[in-house]
Each structure stands twice: as structure tokens, then as C-alpha cells.
């Protein structure tokens with residue numbers, strides 16, 4: 001097997017499914033320059049033909065591409081089964097067949113492709129049961145099978161790396177394995193499944209089952225806990241009285257007296273999801289003193305603390321510094337409340353710093369609207385950003401839908417984030433953000449970027465050990481940690497992939513649809529590398545970064561315009 005047999009396999013593919021759309025220069029003996037074909041050394045390693053109008057049945061022959069690592073045929077009109085010689089593609093790591101009309105069962109040889117990391121078969125007509133043999137694929141981290149006709153139940157899958165899993169809109173029944181109970185409901189919807197995260201399975205709750213030993217132990221412990229709780233409440237009430245007496249003449253700083261049981265220990269994992277009574281409402285107010293929220297700027301106070309405490313609250317997530325809630329106030333207004341945990345900075349110092357954060361006003365920074373501070377409770381109020389974060393949009397469940405982020409939007413977001421950060425660098429109380437990451441870049445309805453969470457690392461620093469901050473900050477910063485959840489040093493990894501000329505590993509596959517802006521993509525990548533240089537003097541200032549991104553935006557907009565013209569010329573020619 002060599003490049004000639006790879007070429008023959010590609011020609012077989014072209015004549016079977018892509019005669020009209022794979023417009024390659026067939027006089028070339030080396031296929032590596034054909035569009036969508038990528039080689040390493042002298043073998044084909046990647047094929048990317050997303051949305052290329054391929055139709056028909058895949059031919060035998062692709063199995064000769066024995067060095068193939070990535071195969072993307074998503075969003076075409078391919079039908080039939082997966083050809084049997086795919087069994088030879090033992091180096092395959094990513095297989096994307098979603099958005100086609102493939103049918104039949106998942107063939108057994110798929111479970112021998114031991115290097116598979118991502119498998120997306122979503123939105124096809126696959127049928128049969130989901131085999132427990134997926135357990136053979138010990139590297140699998142993404143398994144997307146939604147929108148097919150799979151039947152039976154979900155097997156126990158104990159593949160440690162498996163994180164992304166979706167079987168929505170199939171014909172599955174039975175209970176969801178415990179291992180998947182923490183996934184989002186949407187991963188299972190559109191089936192007859194039960195168990196967490198969906199509704200409980202019949203007979204597992206409130207049933208007439210005999211009480212097991214552990215249930216009895218649970219009841220005994222629960223009762224003891226109840227007694228302790230009553231004692232705790234009595235204790236808190238006594239302390240409250242003392243507090244009022246003690247505070248005569250002292251700063252009235254004890255309005256938020258207590259929080260819901262369990263919350264004080266920082267253990268609010270049960271609050272995941274929406275809960276009308278949880279969260280913000282968990283903070284009790286001593287109404288007599290009426291100490292209220294402090295708002296910044298010359299705004300009329302939009303609501304008071306009592307409104308906030310009455311608001312229905314939904315947990316948006318748990319971050320480095322506490323839990324973030326969306327609170328919907330009675331009058332229909334939504335705000336975001338960040339309930340900080342473990343702040344050890346003295347109250348006055350905290351107040352001073354947070355007020356400086358409140359003075360930061362820029363169109364690319366999420367404004368801090370107000371705060372509530374007492375000795376044991378620190379709430380920060382932000383505008384609610386309905387489009388959520390860049391991270392959520394980039395990693396949205398990629399079942400059948402395409403990412404709404406085209407190249408133009410992405411560069412626009414990068415520009416906004418750079419401008420926001422440049423502003424913070426020139427005006428901030430501390431000179432850097434300290435926790436830049438995509439979940440801290442929030443978006444307006446028109447996809448304008450706003451940087452959020454500014455200043456928190458400096459307020460919470462005494463309790464933050466470096467590896468608790470998961471965003472990016474410069475290597476010389478005290479809180480520096482560039483390791484992601486999987487322990488990968490992202491800037492290093494990108495640098496090494498660029499050195500090895502493996503840019504395709506870095507670019508989101510979604511971007512391959514915008515080949516005409518590849519030059520801009522490379523420029524942006526180069527800029528990102530400069531920004532993450534180890535030595536500060538080698539890094540461009542954020543003002544320079546913003547203006548370079550502006551240039552990149554301008555040139556890709558020009559190109560978009562040109563390619564649109566070509567595109568309509570093509571269309572006209574076709575119609576003629």
C-alpha cells in the first residue's frame with residue numbers, strides 16, 4: 001500500500017458518490033493536493049468532505065486508506081451500509097458520518113477500530129441495538145447516535161474517556177445507566193427511557209419494596225440530622241439576637257443571616273437545574289435593617305434585595321468562585337447573581353475592590369450592576385446575557401445542528417473579546433483579567449462579545465490555589481494554570497501541533513467550510529501563539545491584538561464578498 005493505492009481508493013470514492021462535487025485535478029499523480037485530502041508523509045491521513053453533495057452508496061476500496069485517521073463525510077446524502085473494508089481502517093480516530101441516510105446495524109468491525117476517539121453517526125437511519133461491544137473502544141470520548149432508529153436499551157458502557165454521549169430521538173427503552181445520570185436530558189429525549197436525568201423509572205420510588213438495610217440506616221441518620229438541624233436553627237436564632245445587640249454602634253453588616261442547610265458547606269450540587277426556591281432565595285434577610293443591594297452608576301434602583309430573594313432562581317453553573325444563578329424578578333426582568341464562596345478578603349477591602357470593578361464600563365465587558373456584601377454572604381449582580389457563553393455555542397450538542405458560528409462571527413467575537421480585554425488592561429484595578437476562557441466570553445443577541453468575571457481572581461486569590469483557575473492567564477501570574485480538564489496544556493499543545501504542521505488538528509472541523517479564509521485563520525492562529533508566548537516582552541499589547549484582529553476581519557469580509565460573487569456566478573451558469 002502506498003500513495004498510488006490511496007489515490008485509487010479516492011478515485012473509486014469519487015466515481016461512486018462524488019463525480020459532480022469532488023472537482024479534483026485528475027492529471028496529478030499525487031492526490032495530496034486535492035481539496036479535502038490531507039496527507040502526512042506520503043500517505044493520506046485525513047479526508048474531509050462535509051456537505052459536499054455526495055450521494056449514493058460508499059464503494060469498497062476506502063479500506064485501502066490504511067493510514068487514515070480522520071474521515072468526515074457528514075451532511076451529505078449517502079445511503080446504504082458502512083462498507084465492510086472499513087475494518088482495515090485501524091488508525092481511524094475520528095469518524096463523522098452524521099447527517100446522511102446510512103442504514104442497517106452498526107457493523108461489528110467498528111468495535112475493532114480501537115483507536116476511535118470520536119464517532120458521530122447521528123441523523124441517519126441506523127437501526128438495531130446499541131451493542132455493549134462499544135466497551136472495546138477504550139479511547140472513545142464522543143459517541144453520538146441521536147436521530148436514528150436504534151432499539152433496545154442503553155448498555156452499561158464503562159469506557160473511561162466517554163464524555164459526550166447522545167442517543168436522543170431513537171426507539172430506545174429501559175433505564176439510563178447510572179454512569180450517564182449527570183448528562184443533560186437532551187442526550188436522551190425522544191425515547192421511552194427512564195431514570196436520571198429523566199423521570200424516575202416506575203417502581204423505583206415510593207414503591208412497596210421492602211426497606212433495605214441501607215435505607216433503614218439512611219432513615220436513622222436522616223432523623224439524627226433533623227435533630228441536629230433543629231439545634232442548629234436554635235443556635236443561629238440565639239446568635240442572631242446577640243448580633244443585633246452587639247452591632248449597636250458597629251457597622252450594620254449582618255442582614256443576610258443564614259443560608260439554606262447544606263449551602264454553607266459549599267455543597268450545593270443538589271441545586272443543579274431550576275428550582276424556584278433555591279439559591280438566591282436561600283439567603284435570609286433581616287428585614288428590620290433593610291440593608292439593600294448597592295447599584296453602580298446613576299441608575300434608578302431597578303429592584304431591591306427583597307425582590308431578589310423572592311425571585312425564582314436557576315443554577316447556570318458552578319464556577320471557580322461560587323455558584324452562578326439566573327434570577328427572574330417578579331416584574332419579568334432577569335439578572336445573573338454570582339454567589340461567591342470562600343472569600344477571605346476583609347469586608348472593607350473586598351468592597352473597595354468590587355466597587356472599582358463596578359466602575360468598568362465598556363461595550364465589550366459584562367457590566368457588574370450591583371453587589372450585596374455582608375460578613376457571610378457576597379452576591380454580585382450582572383446583566384443576564386441571553387445567548388450564553390462562547391464555550392456553550394462552540395461545544396453545543398453537535399447532533400445534527402451546525403454551529404451557528406461561521407468564520408465571520410468568530411472573528412467578530414474575537415475582536416470584541418480583544419477590545420474588552422484591552423479596556424480592562426488599561427483601566428482595571430488589577431491589570432489583567434486572570435481567567436480568560438470561552439465560558440467567560442458571553443454574547444449578546446447580535447453575537448457581540450462581552451468579557452465577564454473580571455476581577456474575581458484578585459478578590460478570591462487568598463483561597464484559590466493555582467490549579468483551581470481553569471481559564472488562561474499569563475505564565476508568570478501567581479494563579480497560572482494552563483491545563484484543561486483533561487490535563488492538557490492547551491497553548492503548548494497548539495504550539496507543538498503548529499510546529500509539526502498539523503494545523504488540521506487545531507482548526508474546528510466546522511471551519512473547513514470556509515476554506516477561502518484559510519489565510520485569515522492562519523493569521524489568527526499566529527496571533528494567538530504570539531499572545532501566549534512565554535516571555536511577556538514577546539507578547540503584543542491587547543491594543544495591538546485588537547487592531548490585528550480588525551485587519552483580519554476586514555480582509556475576510558472582503559473575501560466573503562468576492563466568493564459570494566463567484567458563488568452567484570456559478571449558480572447563474574448552472575441555471576443557464
Ligand SMILES: Nc1ncnc2c1ncn2[C@@H]1O[C@H](COP(=O)(O)OP(=O)(O)OP(=O)(O)O)[C@@H](O)[C@H]1O
Pocket residue numbers: 316317318319320321322323324336366382383384385386388389435439440442452453469470471
Ligand atoms: N451574565 C451571564 N449571563 C448568562 N450566562 C452567564 C452569565 N455569567 C455566567 N454565565 C454562565 O453561567 C455558567 C457558570 O458561570 P461561572 O462564571 O460561575 O463559571 P465559569 O465561567 O464556568 O467558571 P469561572 O468561575 O472560572 O469563570 C457559565 O456557563 C457561564 O457561561
